[in-house]
Structures are given as structure tokens and as C-alpha cells.
Amino acid sequence: MVPLSWYLLLAAALFAIGLYAVMARRNLIGMLMGLELMLNAINLNLIAFWRYLSPATVRFRVLAIIVLVVAAGEAAVGLALIVAVFRLRETENVDELNLLRW
Amino acid sequence: MITVQQVVFALFAVLTLGGAIGVVAARKLFHAALWMVLAFFGVAGLYLLLEAPFFAALQLFIYIGGIAVLTVMAIMVTRGIMKPKEPVFTYAIGAAGTALAFLVMLGLFIFKTPVWDVAAPTGEVDPNGLRALGQALVSPSAYLLPFEVASVLLLAVLVGALFIAREKE
Numbered sequence: 001m002v003p004l005s006w007y008l009l010l011a012a013a014l015f016a017i018g019l020y021a022v023m024a025r026r027n028l029i030g031m032l033m034g035l036e037l038m039l040n041a042i043n044l045n046l047i048a049f050w051r052y053l054s055p056a057t058v059r060f061r062v063l064a065i066i067v068l069v070v071a072a073g074e075a076a077v078g079l080a081l082i083v084a085v086f087r088l089r090e091t092e093n094v095d096e097l098n099l100l101r102w
Numbered sequence: 103m104i105t106v107q108q109v110v111f112a113l114f115a116v117l118t119l120g121g122a123i124g125v126v127a128a129r130k131l132f133h134a135a136l137w138m139v140l141a142f143f144g145v146a147g148l149y150l151l152l153e154a155p156f157f158a159a160l161q162l163f164i165y166i167g168g169i170a171v172l173t174v175m176a177i178m179v180t181r182g183i184m185k186p187k188e189p190v191f192t193y194a195i196g197a198a199g200t201a202l203a204f205l206v207m208l209g210l211f212i213f214k215t216p217v218w219d220v221a222a223p224t225g226e227v228d229p230n231g232l233r234a235l236g237q238a239l240v241s242p243s244a245y246l247l248p249f250e251v252a253s254v255l256l257l258a259v260l261v262g263a264l265f266i267a268r269e270k271e
Contacts, residue, residue, distance in 0.1 A: 001222035002111045007148070008212045010115050014141075016205035017122040023197035029131055029176055033138050036169055037122050040145050043157075051152045052220045055227050058238040062245045064157065068164055069252040073259035075169040079176040080267035086180040087269075095192065 007048035014041035028082045028092045032075065039071040110151055118144030131177050139170045153227045156235075 014037055021034025043064050050060035086092050089099075121144055124137025142165040149158035191197070212218060228234065238244040 001105065002107050002151075003222075004218055004220040005212050006111065006115075007152075008218060009209060010118065010148075012205055012208035012212065013119055014122055014145075015208070016201040017119070017126055019204060020197050020201040021126040023200060024191040024194045025126070026192050027131060029173060029180070030125075030134060033125050033134055033173060036138065036165070036173075037125060037141060040142065040165070043161075044145055044148060047149055047152050047154050047157055051154065051227070052223050053217075055223065055225050055231070058231075058235045058244070061154075061157070061235050062238060062248065065160075065239070066248055066252055068160060069256060072164055072168060073255055075172055076259050076263045077266070079172055080263035082176055083179055083267045092180050 004048060004052040007052075008045060011041040011044045011048070014038075014044065026093050026095055028085070028094060028097075029079070031094070032078045032082070035078075036071065036075065039067060039074075043067050043071075107151065111148070114144045114147035114151065116144075117141070117147065120144075132174070135170060135173050135177060138173070139166055142166050142170065153223075156232055 018034040018037030018041065021037065022031050025031050025034060046060045046064040046067070050057075050064075054060070082092055085097065089097060091097065118141050121137045121139070121141025125134045125141065128134040128137055142161060146158045146161040146166075149155070149161055239249045240246055
């Protein structure tokens with residue numbers, strides 16, 4: 001059988017890769033994609049916990065569904081914001097979106 | 103002794119991590135989106151391996167059918183702006199170092215926590231577990247409030263995304 005720690009380690013790696021994308025990508029859409037990877041890692045963790053620690057309870061799966069809903073909402077609003085920003089500033093490079101920079 | 107599950111797990115893990123690395127390494131955003139679909143597929147396979155076919159289906163519908171398609175649409179709407187000569191990353195080394203340090207920290211945390219030292223899944227998956235989940239989501243003594251809040255959030259997202267992205271006259 002596959003030990004639980006394998007799943008946790010895989011999710012940790014997925015999260016770290018997403019974190020790198022959010023920190024290093026200059027394009028807003030690329031950063032959002034990294035965010036999606038991180039949320040995927042969280043859900044993978046939750047489902048692994050459910051299966052390995054308490055398959056009879058529902059709370060892990062409820063949490064996973066809420067994370068899914070929030071991920072969908074974040075993607076929709078985030079991409080709408082990017083489209084609006086792009087229309088206004090003709091760029092989606094975060095280095096050039098410095099209007100609010102002090 | 104390598105079991106079938108371990109081989110399948112390794113397969114899906116390679117799919118997931120390969121897709122994720124493709125997302126961060128691809129120069130073209132469109133390629134990154136395609137790699138992201140591959141990573142989502144890998145995670146869906148892992149859900150199947152974890153005996154959660156409902157979540158595998160949700161993953162396919164919401165992430166691949168929804169989020170990935172939405173991302174591709176957004177890339178098409180805003181395309182042609184990343185100049186090809188421009189570097190794709192900023193502070194790549196610092197970001198990689200931070201992510202790596204984070205991964206090492208998480209790994210230590212995973213292996214030092216005794217509760218998570220589980221070699222095999224406990225118990226059997228209840229065949230009626232999905233029904234229990236659905237009932238818990240709409241029963242006032244369980245998770246009705248989060249469920250309703252999630253519904254309101256989705257409505258707000260629907261209206262808000264339309265309002266933000268609409269063309270102003």
C-alpha cells in the first residue's frame with residue numbers, strides 16, 4: 001500500500017511549485033495558474049487525510065468542497081480582473097502595473 | 103515489494119509533478135495552461151486511487167472543464183502582449199530558494215508528525231458515504247451554513263466577474 005506520507009510529500013511538492021510560480025512569474029495569468037496548483041495540493045491533502053485517517057466522517061470532504069468552490073470563484077474573479085486591467089493598461093506584466101506603488 | 107497501487111501512484115505523481123513543472127517552466131502562457139491541464143489530470147487520477155471517484159469527477163468538471171478553459175480564454179483575450187524577448191521570471195533564484203526551503207520544511211514536518219505515519223488506509227470506504235456527505239451539507243445540525251455561504255459566494259462571483267469584465271461605454 002501507499003503510505004500517507006507519500007501523498008503529503010507529493011502535495012507539498014505541488015504546493016512549492018505553485019508557490020514558485022506565484023513568486024517568480026511576471027505575468028498575472030501565470031501567477032493565477034500557480035495559485036490553482038497550490039489549491040489543488042491542499043485538496044489532495046484533504047482527500048488523503050479523509051481516506052487514511054477517518055473514512056467514516058464527512059468533514060474533510062466538506063472542507064475539500066468548500067476549497068473547490070473558493071478556487072472556482074477565485075479563478076473567475078481573478079481572470080475578470082486581469083481582463084479589466086489589461087483593457088485599462090494594455091499589459092499584464094506585474095512589473096508594469098505599478099500605479100499604486102509608493 | 104512494489105505493489106500495483108504504488109506503481110499507479112508513481113505514474114500519477116509523475117503526471118502531476120511533470121505538469122506542474124511545465125506550468126512554471128513554459129515560456130508561452132498557452133503551453134503553461136496545457137501543462138496545467140496535465141497536472142489536473144494527474145490529481146484526478148490520485149483521487150481515483152484514494153477511492154474518491156466523486157472528487158475525481160469534480161476535478162475534471164471544475165478544474166479542467168471550468169478553470170483551465172477560463173484560463174485559456176483569458177490568455178486569448180490578452181494575447182500577444184508578452185514580448186518574446188522579455189524574461190518570463192523575476193527574482194527566479196530567490197523564489198526558487200524560498201520554495202525549496204518551504205518544501206524542505208514541510209517534508210520535515212510531515213516525517214516528524216507521528217499521527218501522519220500511516221502505512222495503509224484505515225477501514226473501508228462506506229459505499230453510502232456520498233449520501234452521508236450530501237445529507238451533511240444540507241442538514242442544519244451539520245454544514246448547512248458553510249453550504250449556503252458558498253452559494254452566496256458563487257452568486258457574488260458570478261455578478262462581480264460580469265461587472266468587472268464588462269465593456270464600459
